[in-house]
Amino acid sequence: MQTSRPGIEERTAQTPLKAVGLWGALSTNILNMVGIGPFLTIPLALASMGGPQAMLGWILGAALSICDGMVWAELGSAMPLEGGPYHYLLQGFGPHSWGRAFSFLFLWQSILLGPLSIASGAVGFADYTKFLIPSLHGGQLIAVAILVCLLNTVLVYRNIRSIARISIIVAAVVFASMIWIVFAGATHFHPALAFDFPPGAFRFSMGFLAGLGSATLIAAYDYGGYYNVCLIGAEVVRPKSTIPRSILWSIAIVAVLYLVMNLAIIGVVPWREAMQSKAIVADFMTTIYGSWAGRLVAVLILVASFGSVFAVLLGYSRIPYAAACEGRFFSIFARLHPRGGFPYVSVLTLGACSALACFISLGGLISALIVTQTLLQFMGQCVAVILLRRKRRETGECYSMPFFPLPALLALAGWTYIVVTSGARYILMAFGLMLAGVLVYLMRARARVEWPFGGAAA
Numbered sequence: 001m002q003t004s005r006p007g008i009e010e011r012t013a014q015t016p017l018k019a020v021g022l023w024g025a026l027s028t029n030i031l032n033m034v035g036i037g038p039f040l041t042i043p044l045a046l047a048s049m050g051g052p053q054a055m056l057g058w059i060l061g062a063a064l065s066i067c068d069g070m071v072w073a074e075l076g077s078a079m080p081l082e083g084g085p086y087h088y089l090l091q092g093f094g095p096h097s098w099g100r101a102f103s104f105l106f107l108w109q110s111i112l113l114g115p116l117s118i119a120s121g122a123v124g125f126a127d128y129t130k131f132l133i134p135s136l137h138g139g140q141l142i143a144v145a146i147l148v149c150l151l152n153t154v155l156v157y158r159n160i161r162s163i164a165r166i167s168i169i170v171a172a173v174v175f176a177s178m179i180w181i182v183f184a185g186a187t188h189f190h191p192a193l194a195f196d197f198p199p200g201a202f203r204f205s206m207g208f209l210a211g212l213g214s215a216t217l218i219a220a221y222d223y224g225g226y227y228n229v230c231l232i233g234a235e236v237v238r239p240k241s242t243i244p245r246s247i248l249w250s251i252a253i254v255a256v257l258y259l260v261m262n263l264a265i266i267g268v269v270p271w272r273e274a275m276q277s278k279a280i281v282a283d284f285m286t287t288i289y290g291s292w293a294g295r296l297v298a299v300l301i302l303v304a305s306f307g308s309v310f311a312v313l314l315g316y317s318r319i320p321y322a323a324a325c326e327g328r329f330f331s332i333f334a335r336l337h338p339r340g341g342f343p344y345v346s347v348l349t350l351g352a353c354s355a356l357a358c359f360i361s362l363g364g365l366i367s368a369l370i371v372t373q374t375l376l377q378f379m380g381q382c383v384a385v386i387l388l389r390r391k392r393r394e395t396g397e398c399y400s401m402p403f404f405p406l407p408a409l410l411a412l413a414g415w416t417y418i419v420v421t422s423g424a425r426y427i428l429m430a431f432g433l434m435l436a437g438v439l440v441y442l443m444r445a446r447a448r449v450e451w452p453f454g455g456a457a458a
Contacts, residue, residue: 020236025229025246027171031304031311032225033254034174039281039301040124041218042262046275048214052194052266053201055259057215062255064216064414065223068378069251070401071385071408073244076230077399078388080239082343083322084230085377090326092384100451101441102380107323108437109376114316114350117369119357121309122148126358128305131279131298145358152310153351156317158340170307177300178257181281184288185264194267213421220418221370222258225308226251231315244399313354317346371422372430374415376437382412 020028045054075088090103122145129144130136136144155166202208229236229246236242265284266274277283279294281301286294321343324334337344386405401407419427446453 018235018237020229020232020242021238022242022246023168024165025236025242026250027168028232028311028314029226029228029246029250030171030254031174031307032228032315033223033250034178034225034257034304034308037124037222037308038258038261039128039279039304041222042265042280043275043277045215045218045262046266046271048218049201049208049211051196051198051201052271053197054211054215055262057212058219058259058262060212060216060414061219061223062251062259064220064411064418065226065251065255066248067407067411067414068382069226069247071381071411072227072230073247073399074385074401075381075388076227076233076243076247077240080233080236080243081322082232082234082325083319084227084233085381086319086322086326088384088388089377089380092381092387097451100445101438102384103323104328104441104444105376105434105437106380107319107329108440109372109433110316110319112433113369113372114312114319115353115357116360118149118152118309118312118316118350118354119145119360120369121305121312122146122152122354122358123360125302125305125309128279128282128298128301131282132295142358146355148306148309149313149351149355149358152306152313153347153355155310156313156347156351157344158342166310170303170310173300174304174307177297177304178261180300181285181297182257182260182264184285184293185261185268188288189264189267191267193270194263196271210421213417216414217367217370217418217422219258223251223254224370225311226254228311228315231318240398309354313347313350317343317350320346320349367422367426368429371419371426372433374419375430376434379412379415382408382415 045057046052048054049057076084079087079091081087085106086103089106090099093099093102123141125148126136126141126144130141226247229243233239233243265280268287269277269280269284274280274283279298282294282298285297320329320333323329324331324346333343333346333349335345336342385401385408389400389404419430445451
């Protein structure tokens with residue numbers, strides 16, 4: 001009689017393979033969080049507030065992530081399913097009424113923004129490559145980004161057991177890189193540089209609030225990814241405990257590393273100089289150890305960026321699969337690989353679309369992604385978790401956020417603040433995308449005689 005390996009749950013013919021344990025879940029979250037973002041966005045955060053007081057944005061971003069992480073942890077523990085947020089919104093707002101519209105809007109934004117999110121990491125990878133090969137330009141950089149997307153598609157095109165091992169290995173490299181950066185900064189730290197605040201740095205005004213909002217938005221982008229495990233919930237071993245632990249631990253680990261790393265860098269490189277840098281961490285290491293260290297850390301950052309693209313593609317590829325299984329998307333996306341047990345059609349489609357998206361400029365992409373996701377998903381989930389808590393009984397098996405519903409309300413307030421201070425252009429873009437999604441949903445619902453044109457409301 002054949003037996004399964006300890007700690008690994010096998011699958012039936014039409015269910016995904018369960019092979020992601022705590023370390024695999026923690027690794028895929030951290031890989032999604034620590035991509036190219038924190039190594040490129042430090043100058044942007046400094047510029048948003050005009051000095052090292054931008055560290056307030058990182059602190060607020062960490063607080064927001066903790067509160068929002070509790071929302072994800074409770075939802076993921078209660079519903080460990082593929083494409084998690086699709087189910088959270090569907091069940092939270094009612095599977096026979098508003099939940100249909102909210103879950104469709106999540107699917108809508110995921111299909112449109114997923115490839116852009118994946119491509120943003122690939123384009124960032126290409127931009128950082130210029131530090132090592134300054135002669136790269138134009139079409140060559142686009143070709144590098146496309147190659148990153150295609151290589152990651154090949155890596156994700158395999159069973160989840162192999163993916164978990166890859167995630168752990170790359171996450172170890174990323175973690176070691178950040179420890180080196182922190183150590184270098186700690187041993188060469190100059191408090192006078194780190195706390196060189198300009199006059200009126202903390203003067204309360206509308207400009208201060210707008211700048212703080214921009215810095216927090218950047219921090220939210222860099223912290224984002226702690227929820228990646230929720231997108232592959234059906235492939236997680238002991239998900240009711242593994243999912244919340246991996247989310248909250250990944251936030252705690254990365255928050256400490258980010259805060260210390262940022263402080264270490266501005267304690268070595270004057271912030272006015274750092275604001276102009278295109279490869280701030282490489283410049284930082286070059287200042288301390290010389291050009292060899294700058295080149296080496298650039299290579300390590302490229303590994304982190306590559307791993308982030310890998311993790312984002314892995315998570316987003318499960319969303320069309322989940323919707324197709326529910327009959328809400330093209331049925332071909334519900335197909336699983338006959339041997340690997342992974343949604344191969346979804347992987348190939350998103351991989352190809354992300355490669356095409358590499359032709360789009362990276363400028364403004366961070367704000368567009370965060371604001372749109374916030375309006376169409378994050379804020380909705382903060383409400384959904386409150387509605388769902390009223391429906392389910394406490395069994396002690398699933399994670400329940402402490403001081404409920406305060407963390408969800410604080411997260412909702414934080415997301416609202418980010419949206420309001422993001423700028424009219426991105427708000428209009430997000431509302432335009434949402435309106436288009438609503439129109440598509442209504443056209444589809446009318447053709448299928450579904451809510452609100454038919455069917456019983458919850």
